[in-house]
Amino acid sequence: VGQRGQRSAPGRLVLTALQDERPAHALVRLGDSPRVVALLTQLFAVALRRCFAGHDAREITAYVRDLLEWLDLPPGGGPARQTEALIRSVLGEPALATGITAARRHEITCWVVGDLARPPGANQAVLDALLEQAERRVSR
C-alpha cells in the first residue's frame, strides 16, 4: 500500500469483485474479512464525497432511487431511507445512520461501491485512484 500500482490483498479482492457480473453481490460476499470491510467503508466514503459533497440531498434521494432500481430492489421505503441515511452520514450528517446494523451498513456500502462498475462504469484510472486513496485512509 502507498505506492501507485501496488494493490493490497483487500484491494485486489475488491477489484476482482467489481469485475463480477453482479458486483454488489460479489462485494457483499467479501463481508467476512474485516480488512476488506474496512477498505470498502473508506472507498464508500471517498467515492461519495468526491461525487456528492456540497450537493443538495435531493440529488442523493434521486441517486438512491436509481441505484435500487438498478439492483432490482424496491426503490422506496425503508431500504431507500437507510441507503440515503448512510450516504449522508459520510457527507456530514453522522447521526442519520444511528441504528443501522453493521450487516446492513456493509450491504449498503457494497451496493454503492458496486455501482462504480455499473455500465459504462468508472474507468480504470479513476477506480485505481479511488482505491489508492481508500487504502491510504485505511492505513492511517
Place this chain on the structure above:
Amino acid sequence: MTAAAATAATPDPASTADPVGTAPVELVAVPEVVHRRPRTPAGEYLRATVINRPAGWDVKPDQAARAFFARAFTLAVRRRFRPDSPVADIARTVADVCRRHATLPLSALETEMLVRHALGEAAPVEDIPAERVVAAHVVVFVAMVDGVALTDEEVDELITTAEDTPGWLT
C-alpha cells in the same frame, strides 16, 4: 370651459381638508371575522398541544384522525417551507424537533422524508410505522406553527381548514 376656469371651479382638496381631523369620517364597514374553533377531538388535541395545555383526549387516532393530522401537518409544513427549501434547512429543523422530543418514537430521517413528501417531493415515505407517522405529524405541526409565529387564531384557522378538507392533501 377653459382649463383655468376648471381649475378655479374645482375645490382644492388641501384647502378644504380638515387639518386636525375633527370632521366626521364615514367608517368603512369591515367584514366581521368569524373565529372558528376546532370542532373535532383530534383538532382540539392539536390545539391543546400547540398552546401547551392538557389535551382531554385519549390518543388512539383512528383513520379519520390520522388523515386529519396528515392534512394539518401538510398545511403547516407548507407555511414554513417552500418546495425548493434547502434540504439542509429542513433536516436541521427536523433534527432539532426530534432532539426536543427524544422520548417519542421519532426518526429524524423518516420525519424529514415526511416533510419533503408534504412539499411535493417523491421522498421515500413508504412503510413508516403508523405510530411514528402520527408522532411526526403532531410534533412537526407544533414546531412549524411556532416557527412561523402563528397566533392562536391563525392556528385555529389552520386546524379548522384541515378539519374541513376531505381526504388526504396531495
